Amino acid sequence: TIQPVYNFNAGPSALPSSVLEKAQQELLNFRGTGMSVMELSHRSSTYEEVHNNAITRLKTLFSIPENYEVLFLQGGASLQFSMIPMNFLQKGQKAAYVNTGVWAEKAFTEAKLLGDPYEAASSKEGNHRFIPNINDLQYNQGDAYIHITSNNTIYGTQWRDFPDTGDVPLIADMSSDIMSKPIDISKFAMIYAGAQKNLGPSGVTVVIIRKDMIEKANPNVPTILKYSTHYKNNSLFNTPPTFGIYMLGEVLGWIEEKGGLQTLAKQNEEKAKLIYDAIDESNGFYVGHAEPESRSLMNITFKLADQELEKKFLEEAKQGGFVGINGYRTVGGCRASTYNAVPVEACKALSEIMIQFQKNN
Numbered sequence: 012t013i014q015p016v017y018n019f020n021a022g023p024s025a026l027p028s029s030v031l032e033k034a035q036q037e038l039l040n041f042r043g044t045g046m047s048v049m050e051l052s053h054r055s056s057t058y059e060e061v062h063n064n065a066i067t068r069l070k071t072l073f074s075i076p077e078n079y080e081v082l083f084l085q086g087g088a089s090l091q092f093s094m095i096p097m098n099f100l101q102k103g104q105k106a107a108y109v110n111t112g113v114w115a116e117k118a119f120t121e122a123k124l125l126g127d128p129y130e131a132a133s134s135k136e137g138n139h140r141f142i143p144n145i146n147d148l149q150y151n152q153g154d155a156y157i158h159i160t161s162n163n164t165i166y167g168t169q170w171r172d173f174p175d176t177g178d179v180p181l182i183a184d185m186s187s188d189i190m191s192k193p194i195d196i197s198k199f200a201m202i203y204a205g206a207q208k209n210l211g212p213s214g215v216t217v218v219i220i221r222k223d224m225i226e227k228a229n230p231n232v233p234t235i236l237k238y239s240t241h242y243k244n245n246s247l248f249n250t251p252p253t254f255g256i257y258m259l260g261e262v263l264g265w266i267e268e269k270g271g272l273q274t275l276a277k278q279n280e281e282k283a284k285l286i287y288d289a290i291d292e293s294n295g296f297y298v299g300h301a302e303p304e305s306r307s308l309m310n311i312t313f314k315l316a317d318q319e320l321e322k323k324f325l326e327e328a329k330q331g332g333f334v335g336i337n338g339y340r341t342v343g344g345c346r347a348s349t350y351n352a353v354p355v356e357a358c359k360a361l362s363e364i365m366i367q368f369q370k371n372n
């Protein structure tokens with residue numbers, strides 16, 4: 012037998028075990044077809060049902076208003092960094108970007124290749140420990156859009172509330188906190204996320220887009236990179252990542268069974284608190300990276316005051332079956348990603364070994 016692990020990977024990351032078991036049961040004979048869901052034609056009615064079911068579940072669970080559409084794309088969140096300026100940053104316009112970390116900056120860099128973006132605010136000074144105040148964002152009426160990163164996977168910071176940007180479309184990269192709690196979708200013109208953290212396996216990118224954005228987008232964009240192409244074809248313009256979309260639908264079914272996003276939000280708070288408490292009650296033995304009011308409930312970043320002890324801690328955590336506790340490769344320290352599918356028990360176990368390790372050292 013395989014020793015159970017506590018999976019705190021940052022993405023791809025933990026999936027609900029019940030979903031994996033169901034996928035295993037259905038793997039060789041999907042709904043009586045005698046085939047795997049991976050072997051079905053993406054034009055078959057059986058697959059179409061899987062596809063539409065995932066879209067409907069997403070709309071219902073996330074309370075997406077009527078004037079928005081859900082698209083399933085490929086290329087990860089990283090392709091969205093390019094598609095957004097291609098489609099929305101028209102000649103003569105500017106776009107505002109909030110720089111809250113590595114991913115936010117990558118999005119900004121792509122926009123610079125295609126047009127004229129500028130920084131609306133930055134947390135770079137002080138190494139991205141905080142989310143800028145929503146009242147301090149510098150952007151202008153007439154901008155093509157303002158882009159934010161709702162949760163900064165590497166630094167472990169998260170927006171608590173979102174600005175009302177009026178006529179300036181607000182676009183958010185929600186890769187690492189999508190559907191971790193209910194939000195008011197109507198504040199956003201577009202939301203996007205790679206599925207591989209909160210929603211399923213890698214390979215599917217979820218885009219939630221207000222329909223007027225599709226209509227007013229730049230027409231001079233390669234066909235497959237236009238949002239309108241995927242909208243008109245119900246995300247079946249070309250072969251979609253069928254297995255990933257099937258898994259996404261099953262994860263959404265699991266969220267539904269758990270009681271929806273309110274329940275998840277409460278649980279995510281409880282999970283993060285277990286680990287933040289171990290940090291806060293350590294008298295400086297563990298040092299959190301994010302300022303308390305900007306702390307992420309999805310990625311908990313900290314280091315040990317003593318670097319040698321940090322190595323020892325990471326080694327002991329590894330021995331104890333904790334996976335993915337090392338910080339991002341360029342940042343170091345420790346990071347625990349506590350996405351939707353990470354059970355409360357895993358967070359409890361982590362907080363316990365943190366407390367125990369401090370006692371022993």
Ligand code: PMP
Pocket residue numbers: 022086087088089090114160162163164165184185186187205
């Ligand atoms: N944005 C955020 C906030 C992320 O955490 C990541 C991946 N870790 C990305 C974008 C890049 O996503 P992808 O690998 O799907 O392109």
